[in-house]
Amino acid sequence: PKTAIIVGAGIAGLATAIRLSAKGYQVNVFEANDYPGGKLHSKTVEGYRFDLGPSLFTMPWLITELFEIHGKNPTDYFNYYKKDVICNYFWEDGKTFSAKADINQFAKEASISFNEKEETIKRFLSDNRKKYDLTHSIFLEKSLHRTSTYLSKDTLKALFRIGGMGINNTLNKSNERYFSNPKLVQLFNRYATYNGSSPYKTPGIMSMIPHLEMELGTYFPKGGMHEITKALFQLAQDIGVVFHFKQPVKQILVKGKKAVGITTDGGDFTGDLVVSNMDVYPTYRKLLANHRQPEKTLKQERSSSALIFYWGINKSFPQLDLHNILFSNDYPTEFKYIFDKKTLYHDATVYINITSKEQEQDAPKGSENWFVMINAPGNYGQDWDTLVTVARQHIISKINRVLNTDIASLIATEFVLDPKGIESATSSYRGALYGAASNSKFAAFLRHPNFSNHIKNLYFCGGSVHPGGGIPLCLLSAKIVHDLVPEM
Numbered sequence: 001p002k003t004a005i006i007v008g009a010g011i012a013g014l015a016t017a018i019r020l021s022a023k024g025y026q027v028n029v030f031e032a033n034d035y036p037g038g039k040l041h042s043k044t045v046e047g048y049r050f051d052l053g054p055s056l057f058t059m060p061w062l063i064t065e066l067f068e069i070h071g072k073n074p075t076d077y078f079n080y081y082k083k084d085v086i087c088n089y090f091w092e093d094g095k096t097f098s099a100k101a102d103i104n105q106f107a108k109e110a111s112i113s114f115n116e117k118e119e120t121i122k123r124f125l126s127d128n129r130k131k132y133d134l135t136h137s138i139f140l141e142k143s144l145h146r147t148s149t150y151l152s153k154d155t156l157k158a159l160f161r162i163g164g165m166g167i168n169n170t171l172n173k174s175n176e177r178y179f180s181n182p183k184l185v186q187l188f189n190r191y192a193t194y195n196g197s198s199p200y201k202t203p204g205i206m207s208m209i210p211h212l213e214m215e216l217g218t219y220f221p222k223g224g225m226h227e228i229t230k231a232l233f234q235l236a237q238d239i240g241v242v243f244h245f246k247q248p249v250k251q252i253l254v255k256g257k258k259a260v261g262i263t264t265d266g267g268d269f270t271g272d273l274v275v276s277n278m279d280v281y282p283t284y285r286k287l288l289a290n291h292r293q294p295e296k297t298l299k300q301e302r303s304s305s306a307l308i309f310y311w312g313i314n315k316s317f318p319q320l321d322l323h324n325i326l327f328s329n330d331y332p333t334e335f336k337y338i339f340d341k342k343t344l345y346h347d348a349t350v351y352i353n354i355t356s357k358e359q360e361q362d363a364p365k366g367s368e369n370w371f372v373m374i375n376a377p378g379n380y381g382q383d384w385d386t387l388v389t390v391a392r393q394h395i396i397s398k399i400n401r402v403l404n405t406d407i408a409s410l411i412a413t414e415f416v417l418d419p420k421g422i423e424s425a426t427s428s429y430r431g432a433l434y435g436a437a438s439n440s441k442f443a444a445f446l447r448h449p450n451f452s453n454h455i456k457n458l459y460f461c462g463g464s465v466h467p468g469g470g471i472p473l474c475l476l477s478a479k480i481v482h483d484l485v486p487e488m
């Protein structure tokens with residue numbers, strides 16, 4: 001059979017390996033680390049289990065499909081359930097709101113809590129659904145960069161209607177058109193961070209993101225987020241994909257404008273095609289250094305990064321759920337610090353994820369495993385040690401004020417991940433969580449396509465290329481690569 005080489009065993013690399021294998025390719029995956037999953041990894045310390053990267057799981061059918069195309073029963077590998085509570089929100093003035101997954105319940109409770117009309121909330125949600133329905137098949141499920149995409153009926157329909165969808169507005173302005181309560185606007189502005197962007201810059205069309213979470217649902221994988229990696233890795237092995245760990249790829253070999261293989265310290269490996277799941281920036285700068293560089297794409301602004309404290313907490317907090325947000329008092333300034341000043345804001349929005357709320361075995365009895373994250377600028381060589389020390393103090397004070405506790409005295413174990421650490425663990429340029437930012441209306445068109453325009457048989461998948469970052473889009477990138485790769 002024909003052979004495919006994949007550089008990187010992140011979620012997108014795993015999904016691409018599984019899909020190309022279904023197409024009949026013999027697949028070899030070369031991974032720099034000694035584990036699969038990239039950002040989707042976990043670590044257990046003194047009885048506390050932590051998912052290190054993603055914590056929010058949407059669109060699970062993009063995972064189960066990977067088992068079905070190989071005739072396997074997904075539940076033999078992977079199980080999950082839908083959450084009734086989407087997120088618990090907290091503000092400094094004592095206000096709280098628990099967002100429910102049931103749309104009618106959400107609209108009713110939000111209407112009372114934020115003093116907005118129930119019909120307006122429902123109209124907002126149904127407008128978001130329309131935006132998603134009209135655009136997802138062209139922006140997310142196809143290669144935007146093939147002329148055939150532009151000639152399809154879906155595209156024409158979407159382009160005609162795009163004027164009314166807030167593409168010329170920011171997400172914040174678009175949300176303000178529906179709601180007058182600043183707290184409800186802030187709640188919906190937060191969805192810009194799902195692709196690492198600023199609500200004051202990203203276009204209003206991004207209000208389709210709450211549709212993904214609120215109407216399509218938010219889920220929890222049994223065993224934690226890391227089960228996604230484990231299940232896909234197991235499937236890949238079962239269908240004959242070959243993995244080479246601790247094998248950083250040094251170069252993509254090109255002959256006569258065709259990708260023909262890769263080089264690692266172990267030697268050269270040849271294949272009929274090469275797919276890079278490595279961030280597109282270092283793929284060009286390091287693995288294709290002697291080839292033409294798509295400068296415009298590579299110079300695109302990067303999405304935000306994150307600072308995460310993984311804390312074993314010696315107490316349980318009944319007011320918290322799996323996902324919790326402690327909002328900043330000044331959201332616009334927080335985003336100015338992240339994207340313009342490129343430093344940390346003293347009153348950052350704090351996200352607390354606690355998987356032991358779903359499965360007690362993730363923490364010792366009576367304790368909880370806290371993943372405490374703030375959005376952060378990318379790594380531009382800032383003095384992270386100092387920034388982290390200062391931020392830790394601010395985060396602790398904020399948690400104490402909002403939850404009325406003394407959290408520092410309850411921390412039983414601790415480790416930290418900052419943007420520099422995220423960059424070095426997976427080679428994502430500047431430690432960006434989601435590749436390029438979507439801080440402009442053109443961002444979707446500037447992302448690197450899933451194929452090379454200049455080198456035949458070279459493809460790209462993962463969060464730094466089309467259609468974007470986050471688990472669902474990474475899985476869709478694998479699907480697009482599958483569709484672009486020639487039949488055997």
Ligand code: FAD
Pocket residue numbers: 007008009010011012013030031032033036037038039040052053054055056057247248249250277278279306308422425426427428433434461462463464469470471472474
């Ligand atoms: P990666 O996971 O970065 O994998 C790339 C792989 O390639 C790595 O294993 C790396 O070691 C390997 N590699 C790189 N260079 C080489 C080389 N030269 N040779 C061999 N191997 C190489 N997404 C969500 O959907 N929901 C969330 O809640 C969420 N939260 C997040 C929170 C954090 C803290 C982080 C870091 C990310 C979060 N994301 C979230 C984003 C999500 O994790 C990513 O979009 C996704 O995991 C990226 O997958 P990937 O396959 O593109 O890349």
